[in-house]
Structure formats: structure tokens, C-alpha cells
Amino acid sequence: MGRAEKVVLAYSGGVDTSVCIPYLKHEWGVKEVITLAADLGQGDELEPIREKALKSGADQSLIVDATASFIQDYAFPAIQANALYENRYPLSTALARPLIAKLLVEAAEQYGADAVAHGCTGKGNDQVRFDVAIAALNPKLKVLAPAREWGMSREQTIAYGEQYGISAPVKKSSPYSIDRNLLGRSIEAGPLEDPWFEPPEEIYLLTKAIADTPDTPTYIEIGFEQGMPTHIDGERLSPVDLVTRVNQVAGEHGIGRIDMIENRLVGIKSREIYETPGLIVLIQAHRDLESLTLTADVTHYKRNLEETYGQLVYNGLWYSPLKAALDAFIQQTQQRVTGTVRMKLFKGQATIVGRQSPNSLYSPDLATYGAEDVFDHKAAEGFIYVWGLPTRVWAEKTR
Template sequence: MASAKRVVLAYSGGVDTTACIPYLRHEMGCEFIVAMAADLGQGDELEPIRQKALHAGADVSLVVDAKERFVREYGFPAVKANALYDGQYPLSSALGRPLIGDLLVETAHAYECGAVAHGCTGKGNDQVRLDLTVALLDSGLKILAPAREWSFSRAETIAYSEKFGIAGHVSKEKPWAIDLNILGRNVEAGLIEDLTWEPTEEVWALTRPAEEAPDTPEYVAIGFEAGVPVALDGVPLGPTALVEQLNTLGGRHGIGRIDMLENRVVGVKSRELYEAPGVLLLIQAHRELEQLTLPADVLAHKLPLEAAYARTVYDGLWHGPLRAALDAFVESTQRHVTGEIRLKLYKGRASVAARRAERALYRHELVTYGPECTFDQSSAEGFIDIFGLPSRVWNAVNG
């Protein structure tokens, strides 16, 4: 049995996970620490993060390239489900946690570690997501969570790292906590906790303010095959390239900022800032394509299940039976969700400019008022009579 003194830490380079390295060694007695950073599309910052972990005292520091897997296996299924938690948040960070948990377990097995660790606090959602993932995949692994044990404030956490010669990457005056991946960027803590404070531009990174966006609108056509995004403006693209291009386009036009009060799994409300231009454009286009290709009763029943899907992912139950069942339903609806939606991007807003689908349920000959109309209006009277019969009976009995 692998020793719990050998531990794999889910490392992001942030305030908490950086402090975890000396804390695991000096306060929790760990003898061998592997810092594992998952590349979910953070970009150029990952090599400095890998080096930072070594400087902080990790014995091994590695980066696992998982961005293609992240978008294809986690991001796109959520797009098919139009998953928006509380109707706003496209789960950019939440979707990454079960994948990070998978990678923690795989790395623990590879390095013969008996424990995994993370820097999640006791008030956040991520502890739930990671703990559940690890427990479901390998219940024999011990889970260490230093940030649930210590009682540091954010400034004290920075100071603890500095005791070991680890320079803070944020200031004590503006201690933003940032989580970034290809699907979006999350910012919390510091002044954000003050509900009367309006975020200043220094907080945002992926998006322009709408008032500074170009004065000329830009159009983008998003192509789907069976619900999966596959092309932009007719050019086939892989998952990561497609999302990256939409992030750039949307951000340039001020699209994708979210400032919301969020209902955390642990029962508290928090204020969160998100930037997710690409995935929000994908969900908007996908939802419109579904309106064109799915019948009304399927759309009506899918809508509450979309909220359930978002809640299930948010709550950390990616590996549970409900998510698998919801995915099966969603997948069954996507067979004919193939086509193209053209969006107009302008001053912080995206609007639908054109729609096209191979199996569109919109039939011009049925809805037109022109001479080519094939709708039999003479059948309407009988339809209305039968359709209204239950209500007329109720009124006659109870009226």
C-alpha cells in the first residue's frame, strides 16, 4: 500500500496551492510532494507555474496537457445541455474539477502516492468536487486539504508563503483569487466581496468594456454537427482552436462578463466574477439551433433538465448516476441538431443574424401568408373545439 507521506497536490500556482507546499511538508509531515498542474488552456503561464512549485519546495512538478480532453469530453457535453448554473454561469471552472480529480488519481498511481491534496478552502465548492471525484475513483487514497485546516486570511496565507521565501504573485491590498482555463476566467476575493464595489477594469482580462468595443459589428457563423461545435465561418476547427477563436472574438466585442451572486454547494452565497465569451456564444448559438431542429415538447422537457444538469455539475456529481442519465437524454436529442447559426457581435451583445439547418422544422410553406401556403386553415375550428373541451367541461361543472 502506498504511503500517505507521498502526496500529489493539485497545483494552480495560486495563493492557496502555493502555500500548501510548505504546509504539507512542515505542518502535515509529508515527505514527497508532487505538484501536478493540469493544462486546461491557461496558456503561457504554465511553465512559470511549474517552476514556482519547485521553488516552493515540491520534489516533482509536472504539467499534464488535458485541454483537448477538457473541451471535448467536458465542455462540449455541457454546451449540448445548455448548462448555465443559476441561469448565468457556464460552469467554466466547475467542469475542470472532475478532470483534475481524474488526473490526481492517475498521477498518484504513477508516483506511488497514498494521498492527494488540494488547496480548496472549507467554504468553497471545489473541495466538494475534488473530494467526491477522488473518493469515487479510488477510495483508498487519503485526501489532504491544508486550507481546511489552517485559519489564515488571504493576506496571512501570502505571508506564510513569504516565510519560506516564496514571493506572492498578488498584493495584500488586492488579493484576487483567479482561476483560468480555456472555457473561462473566474475572479473572487478581495474587494469583490464588497457588494457595493463596482469592478474596475484591472479585474477583467479576457474582455473589453462594451463601451470600448469596436463601433462596427462583427459576424461569426458557428457550425454544429449533432450538437457538437465543429466550424467557424465554414472552416472546420478542432475543439480548442474553435473555443480560443470565439474567446478572442467575443472578448473583443465586450461579450462574456458575468457579475453574479452565486449559491455555493456549502450553503453560502458568494459574489463571483466570470469571463466566458466563447462558451456563452456557443450556448447561445446551440440553443437557437435547437429551436430550429427540435419539436416543442422535447424543448419543453429538456429545459428543466438543463438546469438539473448545471446543478449536478456545479455540485460536483460529475461521476454520479444522475449526470450520466442526463447526458443520455441530452445525447438522444442531438441527432439532428446540425446546422449553422450566424451571430452578430456588437457592444457587449450577441444577437442571432441568420439560421440554417439541414433538418429544420421551420417550414416556410406552413407559416407563410402568401399564395404558396399549404396550411389547412379549415381544420382550425375543429382543433380549437377539441383542444378547449377539458376547460369548457370544467367551467360547466364548477362555473
Template sequence: MYKGKVVLAYSGGLDTSVAIKWLMDQGYDVVTFTADVGQVVDLEACKERALLTGACNAYVMDLKEEFVQDYVWPALKANAMYQGTYPLTSALSRPLISKYLAKIAEIEGAVAVAHGCTGKGQDQVRIEVCTKALKPDLKMMAPVRDWHFSRDEEIDYAKEHGIPITVTKKSPYSIDDNLWGRAIECGPLEDPWTEPPSDAFTLTVDPWKAPDGAEYIEITFEEGIPAALNGEEMDGVSLIAKLNQIAGKYGVGRIDMIEDRLVGFKSREVYECPAPVVLLQAKKALEKMTLSKDVIAAKADLELKYAELAYVGYWFSPLREALDAFFNQVQKVVNGVVRVRLYKGQSVVVGLKSPNSLYAKDLATYSAGDAFDHSSAVGFINIWGLPVVTWKQVHDPKNGGCESEVTLSKETVKSQV
């Protein structure tokens, strides 16, 4: 029985490849949508695979520039890292994919959209929440989630139905990648005691195999956004791609963490994100030079909230949009150049300069030229300590407990002697 069209978010991987056949068996015409967000994949081959598997139409769209401008850069301004570690490589692409799922569904007159997420995945939440926020009347379908197949069973199903796939039982990794990084799951990585095998990584070399000499790079930021690399102005897509290549050569950007998933359990997550790791580190250092103490403190709390909103699928929420306004304002003074040293898996900020620097050498120096008024220190200390001193005087008339503390200290010293 024919049920209409469904638009499938199609990566060309195992889950979405078998999903085409499953949806067809349920009575749907399948339209696939593949977003080019910088992943390492032959997009034309992906389109051909979708049509060969049975899709009635296949969209492949280059969204790299939109991905960077509307998703990656806002997240970078917010220093968005889930649980302070994960730079949201996959999470940032989901609202963009959802946006175009809704658009294509409207163009095709589809009654539903589908994805290849499992019931344990968090992308199911992100895609469904974001898509329904934009087009509430769409039905949501998740073949792999409803099917309850293991990955080995999916591989067997694909072979049985002649579905072309690249994954094998010997190489069982589940990969999601884009310009902002790469997420690696499954296989030996599911054991937190097991060191990630070298064959799990493609963007970064093993640090012990990296060049023996260090490389220095300079990143120019304009209002919190990288605008040039080593003095060469670049668009966002090109800069990230180039930095991935340079930092990856030195083994920089590997992340191995125990992550609290949105769906309620902890999982071992492995990522490689050369450019995000370097850019976030560099910009945070520049912020220390250009932002005031109170702004930095307030921003730290909001950064965590921003990352959480992106992680849990609330990208199109009013709170995320309001936070964008705050970060855009704050980043207006985050201008300058950051010098970074890359060596054997590490990136270290070794130099900073900014036209908006709040660092004044004549105040900070201990050498000749010191402009700090040392005579003001006594008065400052008296005023600064006044609340504590007053409290102790009111609540402890016997010199605020100082006498007993001094006596105890002397007795302790005598006993030690």
C-alpha cells in the same frame, strides 16, 4: 516524522504555493500536478516554482483536448448553466483534475492528495468527491482549509519563507481560468454594490471601448457540437480559443451574479466567458428550430439537473452518465449554421439554417403561398377546448359563469363612461 507522499493539485497561485511548504512541514514529500486546461499561465515557470518551493516531483500535463471532448462538449450538449447563468467554467475542470490526481497518486505510491481550497470554497467538495469516487482509499488534505489563514496572512507567510508568488495586497483577485472561461473573486468584488473594476477582466474589453461597428460570425454545429467558425473547420480547442478572442474583443461574455454556493451561502461571482456565452446562445436558438416542442420542454428540466450535478461534484454519478445518453440522442438532429451579431457587449442570433429544420415557411407565412388549412381551425378549436367547456358545463350549469362575467364587464364599462 515522514508520512509518505502527497499529490498536490498545483495551480502556481498563492494558496497552492504556500501549501507545498505547509505539507512539507507536516512530514510529507510533495508531488505537484498542474493540469493545462487552457489557463493563461507559464506552465514551465509553474513547474520550476513548485520544485523551487520544495516539491520532490512536478507533473505538468496538457489536457486541453480531453477537457473539451469529455467535459466541455457534453456540458454544451446539455446547455449546462448553473442557476441558468453560470456556464460551469471552473466546475467542469475539477473532475478532470481529480481523475489525474488519482492516477498520479497510484503512479507515485502516494498516501494522500491535497488541494488549495478554503473551507468556504466549493471546489473542495468537487475535488474530494470526484477523487474518492475514483480512488476511495486516498486520504484528502486541504492545507489552506486546515490552516485558517487569510489571504493577507498567506502573502506574509510566502514572503517570510521566500516562496515566489505573483499576487499582492494591492491586486488581491483570486483567479481561476481555463479554456472555457475565467472566474474572478475577492477584493472589491466582494461588495455586490461595487461595479467590477476594469482591471478584473482580461478576456473581454469594456463594452464601451469595443469597436463601433458590429461583427457577424457564423457557427456550424454538428450534432450539437460546434465544428466550424465562419466556414473554417476547427478542432474544439482551436475553435473555443478563436471565439474567445473574437467575442472578447466586443466585450461579450461578462457575467456578474449572486450565486447560491454549494456550501450553503450566497456569494457574488464574476466571470468572463466569451465563447461559452456565444455558443450556448447560438445552440439554444438552433435547438428551437430542430427539436420538437415536447423535447425542448423535457430537456429544459434536465439541463438544470445536469448543471447542478456538475456544480456539486457529482460528475462521476450514474445520473450524469444517464443524462449524457439522453442529450447525445437529442443532439443528433441539432445540425446547422447560426449567424451571430457581436456589438458592444452583446451577442444576438440573427440567422438560422438547418437541414433538420422543423420550420416550414409555407405553413408559417401570411403571404402568398400559404399552405396552412385555415378551414381546419374551427374543428381544432372545438376539440381543443372540449375539456374546459365540459368541466364548466358540469360544474356551472349557468353557462359556465360567462353571463355574470359579461354583465360585470358591461357594468364596468358603463361606470367608466
């Protein structure tokens, strides 16, 4: 007896998700498999993927263009949060998972499916992100993960697929595992599993090698409205066009490469390479604009919450009570984060060279050391006495 009657399967067109189709039907007794491939701006031609799903035995094959929602509803809130996992990774891949989970749940409800499925293995983060997000959105749906349970090696998986007409992939010249969307690329596996191995230039696609970047800098002005990126060099752009533009110009200057040893949620350390040119630049610009427009206590307190926010997203808790509470706090802080940040892009570096805002808290009359100075220097002596009083008392009592 099968585990489910009708299943919506997250589908990428790869070996594992293709083999999931006959496996669900023949091993687990699923009667109908509907595949769903999400277009998140990865640049792939999705019609061949749709056709491959049908050839692999899918009863229906869905393509959903969710790029606009991906940027507006997932990437931009993460930029407002300055979200970085372990202070380095801007969550380009992780941010896609709660959206894909939402699309799966919506499709299951639309087509009357009693389960959803994915092709994640038992060693990665994505299985957690999918399972937890789906449970948060519709706890009544079953979640099936064949690749986590079938126990087949890569070779056995290919052989199983061949039994059902799924052609073996042409031997890949590249040993790397790559995931891509509009925010960037993640590259892992193969020789990169050796943390001493230097990544070869061939793995990069969105960012130029420093030796190949222009010998003159590019200046770019990024405009924000309430913490959301809205303008490039004074031109208002849609979220998708804005990210595309910043990706291109930052990548041209070799900005956005990350090589890190990452702590996965399941307890494994993994070596990960990321290319996220636009996302890195936008977070850097946004954070700088906050320094101009937020009070010191809000800025400092928000920095602590940003680390928690990044961990929540990485750990698959996008749809969680704590994440919702942090969202409310972050949205409140963004009300005055409006202005423009000017950046110099050159030889792998994005350097902030100017910022301005109608809500600026910077006061030239207070900051200057010139004749215009209005700061009351005499007040400093009393302030220092009161500020240092606990230290003075402690010192007197411990001598």
C-alpha cells in the same frame, strides 16, 4: 504518524498550494509530495510554476497539458446541454474541476501515491468538487485538504511558508482573486464583495468595454455537427482553436460579462464576476439550432433537464449516476442537431440573425400566411374544441 506516505498535490503556484508542500511534510508527516499543475489554456507560463514547486520542497513537479481534453470532453458536452447555473453562469471554472480531479487520480495511480491533496479552503465550491470527484474515480484514495484544516490567516500562512524558504509574494496591487482557463475568467473578492460596488474596468481582460468596441458589427457563422461546434465561417477548426477564435471575436465586441449574486453549494451567497465570451455565444447558438431541429416535446423536456445538469456540474457531481443518465439522454437528442447559426456581434450583444440545417423541422409551406399556405385552417376549429373541452366543462360546473 503521517496521514499518508506519498501525496499528489494539485498545484497552482499560489501561496496556499505552495505552503501545502512543507505543511504536508512537517505537520502531517508525508514523506513524498508530487505536485501537479494542469494547463487548461489559461495562458500562464507553467515552467516557473513547476520550478517554484520544487523550490518549495516538492519531490517531483508535473505539468500536464489537458487543454484539448478540457474543451472536447468537458466544455463541448456542457454546450450540448446548454448548461447554465442559475440560468446565467456557463460553468467555465466548475467544468475544470472534474478534469483536474481525474488528472490527480491518474497521477496517484501512476506514481503509487496513497493520497491526493488540494489547497481549497472550507468556504468555497471547489473543495466539494475535488473531494466528490476523486471519491467517485478512486474511493480508496485519501483526500487531504491542509488549507481547510490549518486555521491560519493569510498573514500566518505567508509567515509559515517563509520558514521553509517560500518567499512572501510581492504586495499585490490587485486585491482580486482570479481563476482562468480557456473558457474564461472568474473574478471575486476585494471590493467586489460589496454587491453595490460597480466592477472597475481594470478587472476585465477578455472583453472590451462597450465604449471601446467597434462601431460596426461583426457577423459570424457557427457550424455544428450533432451538437458539437465544428466550423467558424465555413472553416473546420479543432475544438481548442474554435473556442479561441470565438473568445477573441466576441470579446472584441464586449460580449460575455456576467455580474451575479451566486448561491454557493456550502450555503453562502457570493458576488461573482465572469468573463466567458466564447462560451456564452456558443451556448446561445447551439440552443437556437436545437429550436430548428428538435421536436417541441423534446425541446421542452430537455430544457428542464438542462437546469438539473447545470446544478450537477456546479455541485461537483460530474461523475455521478444521474449525470451519466442525463448524458445518455442529451447525446440521443443531439443526433440531428447539425447546421449553421449566423450571429451578429455588436456592442455587447450577440444576436442570432439566421439559422439553417439539413435536419430542419421548419416548413415554409405550413408557416407562411401567403398563397403557398398548405395548413388546413378548417381543422383548427375541431382541435380547439377538443383542446378546450376540459376548461369548458370546468367552467360549466363552477358557475
